[in-house]
Amino acid sequence: MLPTRPISALSTLAVALISIPLTSALSGIVTDPTQVDKQTFDYVVVGGGLGGLVVANRLSENPDISVLVIEAGADNRDDPRIYDPSQYSVAFGTELDWNWPSSQGRSIKGGKTLGGSTSINGLAQTRGQRAQYDALATFLNNDDGGGYWNWQGMFTGMLKSEGFSAPNDQQKEAGASSNPAFHNDSGPLQVTYPDGIYHGPHQKYFRDVVSSNFSLVASQDADDGFANVVAFHPNTIAWKDSGHRSSSATAYFTPVSERSNLAILTSQLATKILFDTSASTPKATGVEFGTSNGDRYTVNAGREVIISAGAIQTPALLQLSGVGDSSLLNGLGIDVVADLKGVGKNLQEQTMDSVGWTPVDGFDPQGTGPSDMIAYPDLLSLSSSSQNDIASAITSNVGSYAQDAYRAGAVVSVDAAEKIFSIQQELMVNRSVGLVEAFFDTGFPNGGLGIDLWQLLPFSRGTVSIKSNDPFTYPTVDPRYFAADVDMQIQIAGLRMARKIFQTDPLKSIVTEENAPGFDTVPENNGDGGSDEDWRAWIQQGFSSVHHPIATCSMMSQDLGGVVGSDLRVYGTSNLRIVDASVLPMQLSAHLSATLYGLAENAADM
């Protein structure tokens, strides 16, 4: 990211002269906060996760620019729970995981460690549908930010981040394929197929059943922007060296850790953004940080503060700093710096259930994974298998969902919600985007074969709100799961389809019985795949969060409740931007990270 106005050589020199003597001794990983206290860096980045490390890497390519990243977690790159792909989920619930409690007794995971959630995530690398990227500008009165916020701009950003290795012969034999037109082999993030790719018949059987019976195309490479297909997807695996996880830390920090103008302070929480409120527009001047024992320090930002603390902590930090809905801030005695109603609203999180089947005796998956076969059924493939008329359920309820979201404080106005929902409706009903993800999972649930199924594009909107002015108290996180009933209808349709996939040959020939939910819990109901009532009861009782929160500081126009504009600057402030999942205004038919790497590369290119 570069300053918005071109700065003269003289002022560049001045900045360099001011900042370098103060910060030149600091580079690499710093653990002593007193070394940073009262120093000045050109850019101070809050959060050393996906967004933060991409931006920090790209900004510090210029040796005259000094960059500090403040990360709440430690540097755990040497911890096998982080680097070993086979240890996925072992970090959950430990000191490496924020593990925010959310409503309805659920929790949302997030990496509290260098690399953020990319250090603990599932390594699936998938891109969304072209139409979804093209829709980004429609949230901004058709301002695409000079070409960044459409398919072409996002594709460019995603390519820039990617260091792709096409499948080798043994991976091809297992079914993997790719098209070089949609990949870059020289970006920082290493992307490839696992050496332990499954050679058993099951992943191909899944692909064959879905493409032959559910009108989804079997794609050779789903990274082309036509994601409503069934395909092998690559993983973020470091093929150039270890075969370990390729995270934002290993991809964007490790190779440049010797840069003298880049420092990362670990195990310190940013507790407040500091503003100069004497100007007509409050100007971000630095960051206060510290630990839960009460120590507090400050650091100055000569040019900008960039918040990349993720979709839960970024709105919380803004609220703690006086940027948010005045009615929330006044109640907590926080001085209002900018009365920005959209902060913490528009939260979108997905809901997951897993259908499981027991393999036949002697079944051998012939590999260690990770699993890499995914289908993204669109409306047509879903509704033909479930007889649910989801299109009319969406169309006839947009108005009532908008009113409900407004009553719950999750949108800034009914009018705004109706506009946002109409963009979403168009994509879901008329543009063939995937409505659910069907992730074919070897070994889960119950050690057998399964389909992890989540509804991708919820109409339910929720909130993130601080409940105290103590920065170490977690905010209230309420995604309002299933507040819009069509979210439940789509989840049911997807699960019914998942059950049916296992009941279809050739997949049927390698399984014996359904072990989750099982026909006792959700009876077949005369062969229609289970009644709505039975599925509903099972889903409500057992669903989990997908750990994909977004949109709590959305990149939208202000009338829609946006928090940042197309340049990612926070409305009503200066010298303050956001680069993380909180700015993505709507979910995509994909996992998030490929898109967010593209978004962060675009941010750094501005």
Ligand SMILES: Cc1cc2nc3c(=O)[nH]c(=O)nc-3n(C[C@H](O)[C@H](O)[C@H](O)COP(=O)(O)OP(=O)(O)OC[C@H]3O[C@@H](n4cnc5c(N)ncnc54)[C@H](O)[C@@H]3O)c2cc1C
């Ligand atoms: C369990 C799990 C599985 C996932 N699986 C996949 C997958 O398979 N494929 C995929 O594409 N995506 C997946 N994702 C999603 C993806 O990893 C995230 O969406 C993405 O990393 C979000 O990027 P971000 O920059 O918004 O936040 P993060 O990458 O989470 O980074 C935020 C960073 O900010 C730090 N921080 C927060 N508050 C503060 C503060 N006040 N001061 C200092 N530091 C702070 C955090 O500790 C963290 O390091 C998964 C996520 C999770 C949690």
